[in-house]
Amino acid sequence: MPTSLLAALSGAAFGLSLIVAIGAQNVFVLRQGLRRSHVLPVVLVCAVSDVVLISAGVAGLGGILDRAPGVATAARVAGAAFLLGYAVLAARRALRPAEVEGLEAERGTGSRSAAVLTALALTWLNPHVYLDTVLLLGSVAASHGDLRWWFGLGATTASLVWFTALGFGARLVAPLFARPGAWRVLDGAIAVVMLAIAVGLLAGI
Template identity: 50%
Template sequence: MDGMPLTLVVTGLLTGIGLIAAVGAQNAYLLRQGLRRQHVGALVLLCAASDVVLIGLAVLGVGAAVQEWPAFLDVARWGGGLFVIGYGLHVGWRALRPGEALVAGAGGRQISLRRALTTMAALTWLNPHLYLDIIVLGSIANTHGPEGRWWYYAGLVAASILWFSALGFGSRGLAPLLSRPRSWQVLDGLIAVVMLAIGVGLLLGG
């Protein structure tokens, strides 16, 4: 690999990390499931695969279709906002009930794989900010030409895989800090605040 492709891959990697690492509903949910060590691999795969598909479509120019149909973002904004607020209220209610506290690590109340994947899919695909980011990334990628755009895309995909893997599998290192029920209540309280803020921001058009 000569200098130019490597530069494009690194640029895509850094850009991808900068966008994906922002605190959001998707990352908060993955963090929590990572701490519980429940369905982590499947959730990481879903998050990374979603980025691979959506960014790939954007590089191919499908992002322009979203721009041509502004109503799509409104549907995603309202649907995503209401879902995230509902989930935030659920987590907040759980934080107020000590009996619902979880065990850090393997254990605690299990949820089904189907439920975990459905929740993550909704948090991912009903986020209008995701589609706005995809449009931007697709536009940037295509400025590098027919071949260069795919090297840039490779960097974006690498960023997605690295970030979600680190967040999902690396979160277990925080387990010792969350060995007490009170710690879980604090974490759930913070996640609830983040979810509610994101949801309200979406409904207000933020």
Template identity: 60%
Template sequence: MESPAAAALTGLLTGAALIIAIGAQNAYVLRQGIRREHVLPIVAICALSDAVLIIAGVGGMGALVAAAPGLITAVKWLGAAFLIAYGLLAARRALHAEHLDAAANGGGPVPLRTAILTVLAFTWLNPHVYLDTLVFLGSVATSHAGQRWWFAAGAAGASLLWFTGLGYGARLLAPVFARPMAWRVLDAVIAVVMIALGISLLR
């Protein structure tokens, strides 16, 4: 019989493989981490959201999502609109850094409420998060039978470790982003990633 530790390790590695990728959510966490702005609530929302979805998937919610393709389609359109809009804002920041002092800090300060709503949108308007957590991880967990909740714990742990490392580790890049041009390049990259992801959802 599989041990709890083995199931948890499998969940950790499987979760990490799904989470560690260039995406809209990771790009936003990175940007806010470099700015050292609202990092704790942003990391907490990302990790807790993944944990809730993983638990729901292991508990059988994935079958309901798979049976309701219209829900995923609705999320896809909303997510695409949000990503493209955010990408255009990032492109505007990259092209029009009117105030160099503000640009050196990545732009003006973001209110906590705005940061929370933005990271919630990046998390919950991403149709892939439902397919990855509710459907895929939920399906894989069934192969671990009685140890499926240890698998879920490992997958949720991967999310916590990744977002904590990304959010708080990003400050190591602060010296590089002391120059306005570095922020303009980062915003240009974010703009390309966001708009490309949005278009990919529409296609």
């Protein structure tokens, strides 16, 4: 097997190990997929963002970020604040779904622009993106020497496949959410996940 292909497969496997873990971004993509709401732009935002971040890591940007700890701290605070707000909204959907749906319709928070902005915030305000995708993945890619860009190609391909499968594949389990009660359980779980991540971010400062 060509060494370039081996490097690409290594990048795909390593990239998936970082992406597949349950997090704020994945939960949001899953919910949009279940609702069949603006799935394509949300998937594109997440995938393209990963391409940019992975490319930055492979190019060596991680070394610069490693010497600027203030950037990570600022990202933690901003990310925690956003996630706390999202957790509150998810909790309200779980407790009073009809009221929140009416409020969202009134404010237009179910629009494409709102979905895209939320996806951007969940991606770029998450400090783990910089620690894992840029620093860690970039370091592993560097260990492949001249084949590091093949490693990066594998990681970006894995990211594209994952977000596409998560967003568009969610419809396969949509029948499970035919009852409003199932959505309340999902939103309650989302609130807990978002809150836990936010607390974890603040605890790491």
